[in-house]
Structure formats: C-alpha cells, structure tokens
Amino acid sequence: MSLTGKLLTVLFFLSLPLQVLGWDWQTKVTVVVQHQSLQTVCELLEKNYNIHFSYSRDLVNLSRKVTVTVHNQRLKTVLEDLFAPDDIKFTRVGDLLVLLPNNKTTRTINGYVKDAATGERLPGATIWSPTLQQGTVTNQYGFFSFTTTKDTSSVVVSFIGYQPQWRQFPKNDRTIEISLESTTLLKEVVVNGGEGNNLQNQTQMSKVNISSAAVNKTPRLLGDADLIRTLQAIPGVSGGMDGVSGLHVRGGSPDQNLILLDGSPIFNFSHFFGIFSLINPDVVKSTDLYKGAFPARFGGRLSSVVDITLKDGDMNSFHGDAAIGLISTKFDLEGPIVKDKTSFIVSARRSYPDLVYNSLIRLEDDEKNEADLSAYFYDINAKLNHIFSPKDRLYLSFYTGEDKMSLHLDSTSIPDTAKINMLSSGFDVSWGNTIGALRWNHIYGPKLFSNISLNYSTYAFSTQIGYKYTLPAANELIDQVGSYRSRMEIAGVRADFDYRPAPSHGLRFGTAVNIHDFKPSMSTFADKSGSVTPLDTVANGPQNTAAEMLLYIEDDWQLSPVFFVNAGLHASGFLVSGKLYHSLQPRLGLRYMLPKNWALKAAYTQMNQYIHLLSNYGTSLPTDIWVPATDRVAPMSSRQMALGIAKTSNRQVYEFTVEGYYKNMHNMIELRDPMGFITPDLLRWEDQVSVGRGWSYGGEVMIAKKKGTTTGWIGYTLSWSTRKFADINNGKIFPYKYDHRHDVEVVFNQVLAKNWDFSASWRFSTGSPLTLPVASYEGIETGSPWDPVTGPGNSIDRYGNRYNYRTENSHRLDIGINWTKQRAKWSRTWNFSVINVYNHKNPFYYYVKRDDEAKQRYLSKVVILPILPSVTYSVKF
Amino acid sequence: MKKLVYFIYAFPLLLVWCACEKRVDIEIAYEGDKLVMNTFMQPDSLIYVRVTRSVPVSEYDETAFKEEAGAQVNIAASDGTVLPVTLQTIAGRRYFVSGMPAKPGLQYKVSAGSSGLQPVSAYDTLPAVPQVRDGSAQKSSTRIKFILRDYPGTGNYYRLRVFTVENSSAKSALLFRLDPAFNNNLIDMIANGNSTSLIMDDSRFDGRELTFVLQTQDPINQSDSLMVEVTTLTYNAWQYLRTVALQQGNSGVIVSEPIRVFSNVGNGYGIVAGINTKRLVFKVD
DSSP, rough: OOHHHHHHHHHHHHHHHHHHHHHTTTEEEEEEEEEEEEEHHHHHHHHHHHHHOOOOOTTTOOOEEEEEEEEEEEHHHHHHHHHHTTTTEEEEEETEEEEEEOOEEEEEEEEEEEETOOOOBTTOOOOETTTTEEEEOOOSSSSEEEEETTTEEEEEEETBBOEEEEEEEOOOOOEEEEEEOOOOTTOOEEEOOOOOGGGGGOOOOOOEEEHHHHHHOOOOBBOOHHHHHHHHTSEEEOOSSSSOOOOOEEOOOOGGEEEETEEEEEOOOTTTTEEEEOGGGGEEEEEESSSSOOOOOSOOOOEEEEEEEEOOOOOSEEEEEEOSSSSEEEEEEEEEEEEETEEEEEEEEEHHHHHHHHHHEEEEEEOEEEEEEEEOOOOOOOEEEEEEEEEEEEEEEEEEEEEEEEEEEESSOOTTTTEEEEEEEEEEEEEEEEEEEEEEEEEEETTEEEEEEEEEEEEEEEEEEEEEEEEEGTTTTEEEEEEEEEEEEEEEEEEEEEEEEEETEEEEEEEEEEEEEEEEEEEEETTTTTOOSSSSOOOOOOOOEEEEEEEEEEEEEEETEEEEEEEEEEEEEEEETEEEEEEEEEEEEEEEEGGGGGGEEEEEEEEEEOOEESSSSSOTTTTOEEEOOEEEEEOOOEEEEEEEEEOOOOOOOOOEEEEEEEEEEEEEEEEEOOOOOOSSSGHHHHHHHEEEEEEEEEEEEEEEOOOOOSEEEEEEEEEEEEHHHHGGGGOOOOEEOOOOEEEEEEEEEEOOOEEEEEEEEEEOOOOEOOOOOOEEOOOOOOSSTTOOOOOSOOOOEOOOOOOOOEEEOEEEEEEEEEEEEEOOSSSEEEEEEEEEETTOOOOSSEEEETTTTTTEEEEEEEOOSEEOOOOOOOOOO | OOHHHHHHHHHHHHHHHOOOOOOOOOOOOOOOOOOOEEEEEESSSOEEEEEOOOBBBTTGGGGGGGBTTEEEEEEEEEEOOOOOOEEEEETTEHHHEEOOOOOOOEEEEEEEEEEEEEEEEEEEEEOOEEEEEEEEEEETEEEEEEEEEEOOOSOOOEEEEEEETTTTEEEEOOOOEHHHHHHHTTTHSSSSSOOOOOOOSTTOOOOOOEEEEESSSOOOOOOOOOEEEEEOOHHHHHHHHHHHHHHHHHOOOOSSSOOOOOOOOOOOOEEEEEEEEEEEEBBBO
C-alpha cells in the first residue's frame, strides 16, 4: 500500500467513531434554557447534538429546574455542572450517554464559619453531628470540610462566645457560609476553642487557644494588656525574670519558640527590652500555643509554636477602638472597602512618655549642655482582604514595629584647655521587626482547601554614634562617627493543603521554601581626623545566606470508634555555606476514648532547629544575634513524648487536662563567657560557645471554667529542666536557668454587674537556680613586690558548681476591674489595674554586695516590680 | 493640666524608684579553708610566691586573707633543679622567695603545704620577652604610641599598663584604652572602657609589627615622663588576668552568669603562671 493509502486508512479508522457516534466529550455545545427541568435540557441535547440519554426514572431524578446559558462549551464541562448538584454520574456506553445515581454513601459539606456581624472568619469553630458523634473544626482561615454519611441532615455549629446554631445541610455539596451571632456574654471568653470542640474530641494535645478577649481581660501592666504575659499564665510556660515578657516553654529557652504572625516568623517579640509584647492585642483574632505534640506543618524550633492570627477586618460596617494608658496610646479601625467583598483593618500604637518628659523636663548633662532625648516604641498593623469568589480569598498583611532611642548633645560651654572638650555627641539606636504576608485561600472542591502564601520577615538592630571633641592645648580635633547594624531576614513561599477525603481521614500536606539572610554585626567606623592607622579593617559578623526547604504531611485518622491517630512527617533541609543539613521528623498523636468521655492522649514529636541564638543573658535582648548551624555547631534537635488525659464536661462548662512530658534536646549552645557583639569575637563565635544537651520533664494540670459569670482557670506545673555541657560546670548536669519545681497559676474573671467585671491572677513559683560564690581569696597582679601596681589589690570570688542555690519563691497577685458604659453607637471603658497588689518583693536578680558603709558583704536582691497601679481609658465604636 | 500630668507620672515612677535593693538574709555557704598560692614568674627574676588562706564570701576585710607563714613551699624547674626558698617580708607582706632567678625556657612547678590544709601545686612555663620600642606621647594630648612586633605563628597574650614616672620610677597608673580610631570599634565611643590594664591576645595582629595607639582618659598633663609596660603572658596568666577583669567588670550584675576566675592550682585556689615584662620609659613631648 502506498504511503497515501496508509494515511487515508489511518484517518478512516480515527474518524470512524466520530462519524458513527457523532459526538465526544470535547464536542462544543450551546444550551440556553430558563427555569426548565434537567430532563428538558437532556432532550435539547439529544435533539441538537444527537446525544441519546439512557437512565432509569426510578433511580435518576431529572425534575430539578435549572437555568442554563452556555455557548460553545465542552460537553463534559456542561454535564458536570448540570449533574453534580444531584449526585448524578454519567458515562458513555456506545453512543448512549448513561445516567446513574451516585452510589456514594457519604457526602462532603464545606464552607466557612464567620461572625454574622463583622464577616470575620472564625478559626477553631466546631461543626458537630451529635447523632454521629462526628465533627470537624474550622482551620486557621475559618474553612471546614466535613465528610459524613449521606443521610446526615443537620449539624450544630459552635464557637466560644457565639450562639450555637443548628444548621440544615443543603441538598447539594456547594460551599456554604455559616454566620454565628456573637453573644453579649463575650466577656466570658477566657480560654480554649469552640464550645463543641471538646478536648476529648481532639487528638491534638499540649495546645491552648487564647482569644483576644482573654488577653484584654487580664490585669494590665502600666495600662497595656499583653499577649505574652497572658500566655505565661498557662501551665508549662514560665516567664523568666519578674516583669519580663519571656517565654520558656517546658524547659525550653526563648530562642526555641516559633512565633508566627499570620504565618510569618518573628525573631524578637518584645518592645522596651522585653517588657511589652510586640503586637497590639486588639488586632489579634486568636492565638494558639503548642507546647508539644507539634503538628507536622510546624517546624524549625524545638520547644513551642505560638501561632497568632490577626483580625481580617469587618466586612459590613466600620468599627474602631482607641485607648490611652500610662505608657502607650493606640487605635485601630476596621471596615469594608466593598461591602461583603473587601475589608481592611489598621492599627497603630506608640509609647508617649518621652513626649511628656520632653515637654516638662529639660535634660542636661554634667556640663549643663542641653540634650535632646527621645525614647519610644511604636507598631503599625495593616491588613486587607478581598473575596474574589466563594472559592477564592486574598489576604495582604503588614506589620512594622520599632523601638527607638536617641540622645544628642551640643556643647555650649567655653572650652577648657586642660580638659577634653566635647563639642557634640549623638547616639541613635533602634530595633524592630517588619513583616509582610500575601496569602491566597482557594477551595478546589468540597474536600480540598489550600493556602498559598508569600512571607517576609526581618529583624534589624541599628546604632549610629557620633562624637566630636577637642583638646585645645594639643591642638587636636577628633571627629568620629560609626554605625552598627545587624539584620536577619527570611523570605519564603509556602503552600498548605487541607484535604478531607473521608470521614475518618483529615489530611494536611504542604511544602515551603524559605531563604534566610544573616547579616549580623555590620560595623562602620570613621575617624575624620585620620591621624591613626587602624589595627585592622572594621570587624563584621559572619554573613550567610541559607535556603530552607520543607515538606510535610499529616493525617487525622479515625481507626475505630474509640481510637484515633494523628500521624505526620515533617522533612526539612537547610543549605548553608555549601553544606546541606536535613532531617526527617516524625510526629505522632494518639487518642483513645475512655469511659465517661475521658480521652487518653499520647504524642511523640521530633523537631529540628537550624539556627542558633547568641545571647549573653538567657533572655531575649535587642542585641541578640542569630547564626546558622555550622560544621562545628550542628542544628539543634529535640524529641518530646507526652501522655495525658483530657475532658470537657457535658455542658462545656469545665475543662480538665492532665499531661506529663519528657523532652530531650541536642546541640544546644551556651556562651562560655559574656561575648561582645560589636567585636571580632563574633567571627569566632564557634570558639566561644559550648555545645551540649538538655532534658525537660514534668507534669501539668489545668482546670478551666469556661462558661458563666465566673470563668478562669487553675494551673499547676511540676517540672525539671536540666542541661549538660562538656566544658561548663565540669561537664556535670546542672539545672536550666529558669527551672522551677512548682508553678501555680490562678486566673479568675467575674462579671460583677452589667457594666462591671473583675479579673485577678495569682502566680506562684518556687525558686530559680542561682550561682553564688563559695569562698573569697587573694588575687595577684604583678610578678614581684617591687613592681608597680595599679590598685589596692583584689579579692576574687570562687564559684563552685553552677546553680548551687535556689532563689526564694516568688508570687504575685494582679487585679483589674473594667467599667464599661454602652452608648447607642459607642462604648467607653475604664480599666483600673494593680500589679503586685500586696507588694511582694520578687527578685529580678541577685548579687553579692560589698556594703562599704556597713563594712559587710551580703546577698542583695534587686526588685523592679513593686505594687504598680495603672489606668486605661478606651472607647469603642 | 501640667500638675495632673505630673501626678499621673510621678506616682508610678515613685513606685518604680521604690523598686530597689533588699538585703537577703541567707547565709552563703563556705567551701572551707583552702590554700591560695599565687605567683607570676618572670625570667631572670626571683620567684615570689604568696601563700594565703581563703575566707568566707561574707568577709568584708580584704586584709583577712591570712598569710600561711608556716607553709612549706617548693619550687622545682623542669631541668631537675630545686630552687631554694626563703620566707621574706617585703613592704609588710610575706613572700616565699626563690634563692635564684627563673630561667627562660624552663617549666617551673610550685607546690605548697600547710598543716590542716590540702597541699597544692601548679606549674607553668615562661613566655618570650615582648618586642616593643619607641614609646611616645604629646603633652596635653590623650594619645600614647609605641611599636609592638608580635611573634608570628603562635598564640601570644599581652597585658598593657601605663604609669606616670617620677624620679625614674612609676608613680601612678593611668586609665586608658586602645584609641577608638586604632581599635576600629565604635562601641568605644559610648562605652567607658578605660582601665588601668588591658588584657588581649594577638588574634587581630598575629605576627605583625604595628604602632599601638592608646588613649588616656584625661589629657596627659601631670607628668613629664610616662612608662608603658608591656607584658607577655602565658596562656594560664592570660586566662587568669582576663577572667579577673571580667569578674570585676561584672560585679553587681548577675543577670548573666557570674564569671569564674581561672585557676591552675590543684586542690586550692590561685595562679602559678609565667609572665615577661618590658617597660618603655619616655619623655612626654
């Protein structure tokens, strides 16, 4: 056969089905009907395109009326749109298009839960079928997907602070929105998630949810409510030094906390040297604290995850708050840009004592030169979100916050020829975070949700110094300027998927790539007089760029009616300086239902941390520097096991949690001696640190009352936390700096009357480890008694084992009272708080004092937080 | 209005200022009496050994460091020589003094024992002489210069001190630091880093010859001559002097961990280490 003949034969056979059957799935069809039954649409297709339908009228119901307007669309697409709502399957048999009922026995309902008034999506809300004893919880974006039996007709939807709602399922599986009405008893909100979200129904353990209402109700330090101080009242969390917003979770150090703000990591979470949290609590929607049992989607830190979700902004109307306290003033405003489509929220806060002082007090130095001083912090939050369609929503969030101090002096005095005469000096220092995130929520179908995000976060510390002076007698003019900067950046892209394939499975999986850029300790120095040759070039810290990749998958799996598993795997890699560090981190959570609705839970997690914090003081300071793992100092890793029981009482009034945990940590670092950060020491930081291990174990009990006019919780922690470093403490195990044997927290909220509510918190901690000298002895300065000496001789203190003492127990009662007056369109609130009501002198630190007046040496403690009242006035509209 | 603002701020500030120190009535445990043996051994110089006894931390009076006049002190060189030792009182203080000078290139072991106390011992070598020259300073200026040549390839450690000179001998120590322009470190501009001695290693200038520039706290007006003392230190001497300076600088603040002063004396406290000093005396221009 010739080539032409072969081609014609092939073409004949290829075109045969089309010629014989007349249509295929790609056939373009046009259908325009208005309020006609599906059967009519089928008849139209048969008439116009010769598509013959075959089906049983008993099994397939084509009576539903539809309105269809499609032009030249694929046949298959048109049929999918037509039949999907009625669960009608279609398939081709010869030239027949056969319609069949979908034999599936389950159905999937998906959608969002939101606040009826503001449109704010509600993460953690519960969708629960009481008859089936099955349910699900909305994710961080308020999305849920609930696959259940086909005959499930209704569910109860609930969220703490909102009226529970019985909801009939729609006939089809379209995306729905459920609006919950806020209750007037929002003040009751204290801790934990949805009303139906009983602890025994969650495999997740070691997690606590804190609402912004709970934060705002706690007694205020200098008039500011504070997120981290509220978290410190959770069992298993210690604050470190009195009055400081530190976070030591289950014996971990502050650098081991992953703090996420709308998904972006934050490197330094405090203002004012750790006294205040970074963020205005009024714009926080909710906060999840994970102390252990970390879901596979989290990684990168050893000891805790603080997942903060900011408010989205009211979709329906404009609202705002403004408040003034003793330290700061703040406002926030939210509202729709396009109603039910686009909303915004913006907030700003600034401390203002410097403004007051500068207007009242003239600052002078010893020479009576006037000085300009400013010292303040501020933060700004902004967030936009836009609903493109029921399946697509975009969020754009931005945060910037900074602490700034500056002192400038200009001399007005007449030069003294016998002295160094300062002409001018200036000192500026600032530090802060800037964070941006763009997130896209998309629903692919009833069972699959995704969040794709771009994140950027940076922390920068910066100093500028100038000093100009003259030595008239030597005819010298010295003019020196310098700067010091330290910056840590992370930028990344992340994709998270939420897939609910079956009632017994809830899958989450995702991936992320982050680029870390470390620029620590970048200095410039210039001597404008230029008469001295410097010892070396300006010392800069070790600069690095690193790439971090991760993949994770986790499945919330119901193995039997009483046995549940959350199994996950987090795989990550960290590429820095040509070396790839990687790890596989299994995560496992188990839940077994005991009689009387108690849940027995267990968890095992492994975590890796590829970055280390160089810190002199065991608490977070602005000068702290992050460095990546190296050949000599490998990434940190931890393993944690937890076992506990939990229950929420039948009417969701009480919650009971008892947990025990054991955690070990590897490749932790500790500085051998205090290290200067603006020196070449930083280049040799690996020589300055000791690498070692740590262990933490203990138990936590929490009893919370969640409903009624009296709410609150009582927490108790029994814990041990130890460390071991080869060249510290002679290689012997010693306790962690903030190891407390016993901690008790009592948080109490009482609605007193319509306009009055009262809150109190009492904390008790047994003593922290303390190192005191064990002897004093004579020192030596010179080789010979004939050599010149520089002083009267020295006395040296001998220190034995690290932490050979414990500080005294510390305890403190804080109270606050709110008076709120509700007007037609706005309300005003006065908050009166007293920190440390009975003025207990809790130690900030200790030292051995040489008292030259009393001619004695003794142990002295410094107290920084005496009884401290404050008042805050706020308006809300 | 101003009165109101004052009141609002004065009250909490008053409370904050009230937040101060309080004596803690606990007794700091004492590890018990131990022998303290201190000596810095210099080549071509007699070895002076101080032997005292430790005291409880609560002891205020530094003169309470009791001298162990009855101690037995032995000094042995690595070549097998045992140096004779005598007890001498110099300027009111008792020293155990070797009968012959230490020799460069040898290691010396010093041991001491006293009744009722554990015997102690330690040893060290002697460092090479510092290579320094050409000290200079200008009247009414704050800068002092000299040239130092570092031994290459080995870790070298130094101590610098500056004195005014009267009648060819040191009179009083000056407070000084590395000139910020020389040290190339902006933190010097805001930190009061002046002290009477500067301890450093050669990691920034290994094997180089360079002109050191020191900056005195006050202009140089009080003396016609100055002495710059440069001392090379063994690792033991450097660790001891460095940690002593850190402990003294850290006193009063125990937010960070206290500094442990280095000691190489087994079963006791103190330091036995080698030093080598060279002094540059020069006229102030």
